Each structure stands twice: as C-alpha cells, then as structure tokens.
Amino acid sequence: MSSETVACPAVLALEFMPGEKPPRLTFGRDEADALAAYIADDLRALLPGVAQTRLVLAGALFDAVELLRPRFPVWAALDTLAARAPRADEAHVLAFGAHEGRMPAAALTPDAAYAEAPMRYLPWSLQAPPELAQRLGEAMETELIAKGQAGERTADLAMRLLGVRLEHARYLTRHDLLAITCVQYEHATLAALWELIEVALLSPARRHEAMSARGVTYRYADGAIEAPLPSFERWYAAAGQGIDAGERAYAWAGSLFELRQSAALLAAHHLPLRIGGETPRDGYVIEPLAAARAELGAPTLHAHEAPGLGVVAVSVAQAAPGGTHLLAHGYPLTRAALGALCEALALRYGAAPHLQRLGRIVLDADARALAVPSTAATH
Structure with a gap:
C-alpha cells in the first residue's frame, strides 16, 4: 500500500439480548485476528475496492461516549499503531488485541464504568490512498446503514468468544454513530447539549451556544463548554419570575438535575465544563456572597434537599439579630461530591463541619433566593 493513506472510521455495533452482558470488554490477539478476518470478508462483499485497502481493528468493546471524544482518540490510536507496524506486517488486515489482559495502547482500553451499556x-x-478513500467513504x-448487517460467521464468532447472545450485529460509519447518539440525546431532552458536543467533535475551532430544555444557555468555545452558576437568584431572574412561588423550588431543582446530567455526560465525553467561569475540579461549585462578620458566632452549614436528588445546595450562614447572615452557597454536581464540598466550605469560612439538614429547599419570604431559617442557624 502507499505510504500516504486516509482512514475511513467505522464500528461494528453489537446489541446484546435483554439481560445479556459480556463478561469482558477485550479480545485476545488471536481472537481479534479471527474476528477481523471475518469482518474483512463481510466488507469485501459490501463495498467495492476494499481489497485495495487495509482493515485496522481494535479488539475491544466500547460505549459510544468513549468513542465520541475530542480528536477521536480510539481511532487515532489505531492509526498510530498501524503506522508503527513493521512493513513485513503490512497485510490487508491488522488487528490489535489484548496480551495478558492489556491492550497495546491506553486509548484502546475500554472503561469498566460504561460496561452496563x-x-x-x-x-x-x-x-486507503486518498482518492480511493474518498470513494470508499462515500460508499x-x-x-x-442500508445493508450493513454483519455476516452470520462474524456474529456467531462474536457470540462464541463473548459467551452472550446478540440481538443485532451491524456495521456503521462514525457519522452513523454520531447520528444515533444525537437521537438518543434528543429523546433524553438533551438536544442542546448534543449540539455543543457535536461542534466540539467536528468543528472544534467554532463557537456555539444552545438553550437547554430548562431554558439555560450553554456555550462552547476553545475546547470547553460554559454553563452559568446554578444559583437560585440567577435562575429566578432568568426563568423563575413567571413560575408560581410555590413551584419555584421544584422548578429550580429540575434545572440542577439537568446540570448534573450534563456534567456527567460531558465528563464521559472528556469535554471540560466551566461553571460561572471556573472549572469544578472536585465536583462542586461555590457561590460566595459575603464576608463573615466578626461580631457574630461561628458559621454553620445547612443542606437544601430535593426528592430524588438528595442535597442540591449547602448554605453557609451566621446567626444574626433578627435573622441570618448568608456567606455562601455551594452546589454539588454529584452525590459523591457532597463531602468534599462541606469540607471546603468549613475550611474557607471557619464553619463547624456538621451539616444541618433542612429537609427541603428553603427560600426567603418572597421565594426569590435561598435562605436559612433563623432557628436553624442558631442550632
């Protein structure tokens, strides 16, 4: 083959029967070679010109989020390994499998966190050479998408190697995978988030903004996605004024759920999320409000809670004559980040580390801001 080649990226999609789960996510070297040989046969029957190309395959099973990351690192690793292969190994099929449980590149190692998909x-x-690659890519x-069902031998071998039954096994291009993921995100009311992810993947130099289903504007620029600080006051000014006062806490909790969901998905896609101009490195963000007053007692921590979400915000407050003096609010982006958030708030504001549970989201008398009952602040 010519030293100048262009890669046409694709996948073999394996959908397992309900209740089935593969016991492992990688194939050994010999297994990957055998599977690649059958895949090559399938492709030669489907696509003209395949005999003049080289098939390069990773013997590993990934979730879509692992494949759809900036610069497509899994396919990039395949290209790098193929380029390093000795000339004597420049066959028409090149498969990379695991040896003693390890894949030849870190990017080709699936993350067990996504194994339940x-x-x-x-x-x-x-x-293939550029001209052939262009024709082949179009084909x-x-x-x-129309005829890409995997051959019977290919599907049977995959099932025997994994010890599971398959519902479907079919070939898809990377663009097909992008389109399928787009539909999945749209069904989950995350169409705006997908818009930003797609720009980051396909046009990373562009800037783009999109409004979420909850009315929050997300922006993509310079390789990261920006979301506004999830403060109740900001949310009220942007979207809460037209909502009945009794429903505002519930509606705001919905926006926090959306933010948590977005943060988890962006992390899975390896896209940085900045909130209010800062990157939440430990899974939480803090909204400073005021300095502590020396004449008041030690600050205390108070947990605002929502059904199904647990603690959605932690307020730091000092008891003050006739009420409370609020110092900050903190927002955990995951349940697991709550402990780290409380430690950070206690250290920053000299608060007692004990977290007082409010049992609900507490608002001020006008339902325009988070609040701490004066009785709670004195406990």
Missing part, C-alpha cells in the same frame, strides 16, 4: 461498539477503519455512508 446494552450496545457496545468494536472500532475499525479502512485505510460506506450509503451502503452500511
């Missing part, structure tokens, strides 16, 4: 993807690409986009 009912659909797994085996990444591969066809490498892949039309032929695979």
